[in-house]
Amino acid sequence: MFHSVWATLQAFANQRHHLEGQLGALMVLHTWGRNLSQHTHIHCLIPGGVLTEGKTWLATRKEGYLFPVKALSVRFKREMMQRVQQEIDTHENLLIEAKSKAWVVYSKPVLHHARAVVGYLSRYCNRIGLNPTQLNYGNNGSVEMTYKDHQSKTLKQMCCRPGEMLRRLLLHALPKGLMRIRYYGFLANAIRARAIADIRKSLSEQPHEVTEVQKEKPCCPNCKNRSMVLIRIAVRPRAIAEKERLS
Structure with missing residues (x-):
């Protein structure tokens, strides 16, 4: 395989x-x-x-x-x-x-x-x-195993004798x-x-392609000049902003 x-x-x-x-x-x-x-x-x-x-x-x-x-x-x-x-x-x-x-x-x-x-x-x-938390004792000495069904996506329980549980487990023990x-x-x-x-x-x-993006400069709302330069962003205190919203 x-x-x-x-x-x-x-x-x-x-x-x-x-x-x-x-x-x-x-x-x-x-x-x-x-x-x-x-x-x-x-x-x-x-x-x-x-x-x-x-x-x-x-x-x-x-x-x-x-x-x-x-x-x-x-x-x-x-x-x-x-x-x-x-x-x-x-x-x-x-x-x-x-x-x-x-x-x-x-x-x-x-x-x-x-x-x-x-x-x-x-x-x-x-x-x-197999996780030990999936196993529990059943009736008459049987073993219960909880697992998630792949098709229905729901939890199911399988009940079998200890010998059958060991047989299933040993199916997956690889040869030396x-x-x-x-x-x-x-x-x-x-x-x-x-x-x-x-x-x-x-x-x-490997060379990296650098693409220059020409961004339009912000326009002044008063003089309409497009030579404005961003200096900083000032954030109003939350209390002041809340007060202005309520007023």
Whole structure:
């Protein structure tokens, strides 16, 4: 899945999309739904531009927009199915069913604040999607779990035996050696420091367009002369202003 996501993104970093260069990406594997069901997907954090061959930063032509989501969905489906076909030739019925379904790529609006980005990703990095405050004892030794339903946006309760709760929790314990967080492109560990230095240097050297705006000077209400110069702005005390309003 990691390889399919990265191949999909790389396929769109070209001249046609005005982004000819090397993308960067941070990917986080997320395997659970809100009720600890199996829901395997990957979260990606992608800088809005590429590092060109000339070691300069090329930002997206349109702010807040990277790639077309529907086209990403089609390409990701093709990339994923090719890899599954190579790995599992015996599960023909499963592949036929998967090919018949519509696949979805969700692109979240751009996040401008670093704190929001870190907070969003951290929820999927340091623990499996279960908070102890969600659990409570039920009747006859069962366990109750409170969760927010994704579709109805309401709180729901799931009641099950302790063994079933442990089974759901262990569905999301990754095999030893499988990395949940991975870096790609110019954010890869081997080149990240050098690439970011090149991007910062490129951004500092880019010329800034300076547009002079000719503002009309204020006109004197008495002599109609337009050579007035603003010296200062005097603010009346609140008590005086309130008194004049009441009078």
